Amino acid sequence: MSAAQIPSLVVENLTTRFGSDRDGATVVDGVSFVLTPGQTMALVGESGSGKSATALSLMRLIEPPGRIIAGRVLLDGRDLLTMPERGMEDVRGGQIGMVFQDPLTSLNPALTIGRQITETILAHRDITPAEAERQAIDLLVRVGVSDAARRIHDYPHHFSGGMRQRVLIASAISCAPAIIIADEPTTALDVTVQAKILRLLHDLQQEMHASMLLITHDLGVVAAMADTVMVMYAGRIVEQTDVDTLFHAPRHPYTKALLACVAGIEDDRSVPLQPISGMAPDLKDLPRGCRFAPRCPLVQDVCRTTDPALRAVSRSHSVACLLVQEETAVV
Amino acid sequence: MSDVVMQVAGLTKSFAARGGSSGSVKAVADVGFSLARGETLGLVGESGCGKSTLSRLILSLLDADQGTVEIDGVDFITAPAARKRNLRRRIQIVFQDALSSLNPRMTVGVNITEPMRLQGLGTARDRRAEARRLLALVGLRPEDEDRYPHEFSGGQCQRIAIARALVLNPEIIVFDEAVSALDVSIRAQVLKLILDLQQQFGLSYIFISHDLGVIKRICDRIAVMYLGRIVEIGSAEAVCGSPAHPYTKALLGAIPIPDPRRMRIENLGLIEGDAVGVPQEDACAFAPRCPMRFDRCLAERPLLAAASPRHDAACFLLNSGKQGNPP
């Protein structure tokens, strides 16, 4: 990552709660990161760790009684969290394009594919409907929908899962966003279709020199796509670094355990299965100290009393673990 | 040859085509394989290729149009009712969505021993004791018998479903995407349990998944399905190490490897199209997507033939020396 890059999005201490004050849970807890143009940052974690809540918080799409209780999300120097809702509507689908896991629920079943895309364009651009339709066809061609001029008249249910995801991607990039947020964009797809959708997202992101926040639970997808990675566990970022370091020199015991688990499953039969014992904590009833302590193979007494903060261990590597020492003097 | 516990031959099942169009889809077409005692046979293929239909046919939960499923030499499909009930004890299934496969209004203990009750086995007291024993066996607490399914996590529900599958002391268990919905750390726990139980009881498994990674890890032999048919079958080493069918190669090439030094997006294999539509009877079903197709593939359907000893594939390029290497 070049130091001169101007970040496209700066997220500071983002904190989101669901439920009441008494019986609630902080599902995104002090998340901070920076997205860089032309780079993909992966947010990886197991289900319920707060990945989607993070994405929805960035876009201010958290439904009450859920609420963002702290933090800043800076885009071009403006804080999205304090911006009037009107301004936010311009940002969504404008500067920030979104792709979600299930294209069927994100597409309106009653509208043709063409309408879905032209409506996004017309909401952000001052052009005629005919011009918007021309752009929609161009976009569909660009995302690999063949016979686009005819297919804009079809409805979502006429498309396969992979094709629907392409339509959603066309809509997400229709206003040339600086940032793409993709939440499990291929989780519902077959592996041969996944490969094509990942390649498409990658190619578009490179062409547009956009930043991508790619949310996934699949470490294979992370390895293929990410420049930098954040590992999320029970609402917290526990490790953050570049992709090579994450896979080859991870420092957090959870990251290490997760990688061992995957190696045991995906490699060959000579590698023993190495499950992580227990399960992730209930966010409404977190343990004292480190959230991973109850499952951690390296746990010490201090871990059960002291909550570790995310600390830099090197210039581009942060870890939230009391047992991890700094590598060298941090700049 | 090793001791065969199940022999499937010519299994075929068609459904009326969905979406109003007339005609029918062969969800499973002329599928055959054998299962040896203590072996795990993996069944892999993308969604809609007929894996679940095949598992339901094997368990006689669905009537086949044609074909036989022999368990110890007796055809399960045509067996008279009493015999069938007996055979049913020998083969059990665990589904992907464990929670919905359990009865929410019955306690976990009652859920686990329901197959005993249906078979008229044991007293209520025997069944309780059995439930407690099985809960411990699958890594839960015996006292959990009085709780209800919704109080358990996905991984725990899968353990409960496995306990229920074990209650009649079966020889064969079919796992239909049984770990697909689980998070990776929990998936490894459940896979470990599944492998431990096999060791302990000498069980034979049919392990169905769309995830070739998991299949590769736990299966002795692998059958690859494409649009209702087995297109390749052989030892795990042969099928994954020297795949003979272009579809198997495509599947293997499309799996992202969790190591950025070995695989980045640029190396991920890409093939045309997706596995939808009704294949033509007189053509290779994979031909429309196949990077290696030639005229014959569109005019004739290749049959399974030996690629190497005990390793079959249905492709005209078999042993022709013309095949591309896996990406």
Ligand SMILES: Nc1ncnc2c1ncn2[C@@H]1O[C@H](COP(=O)(O)OP(=O)(O)O)[C@@H](O)[C@H]1O
């Ligand atoms: N609308 C909601 N109301 C209450 N809790 C929610 C809501 N959405 C998500 N949660 C909770 O927030 C936590 C994080 O969820 P989510 O961000 O969806 O996880 P992930 O995307 O990592 O699987 C989970 O415990 C989930 O149950």
Ligand SMILES: Nc1ncnc2c1ncn2[C@@H]1O[C@H](COP(=O)(O)OP(=O)(O)O)[C@@H](O)[C@H]1O
């Ligand atoms: N009850 C049914 N009625 C009509 N078509 C069905 C039915 N069950 C399955 N099919 C069709 O059969 C094919 C195979 O489905 P399935 O066995 O569920 O595949 P898989 O488990 O590999 O995803 C699909 O085309 C599916 O739509």
Ligand SMILES: [Mg+2]
């Ligand atoms: Mg999510």
Ligand SMILES: [Mg+2]
């Ligand atoms: Mg299925």
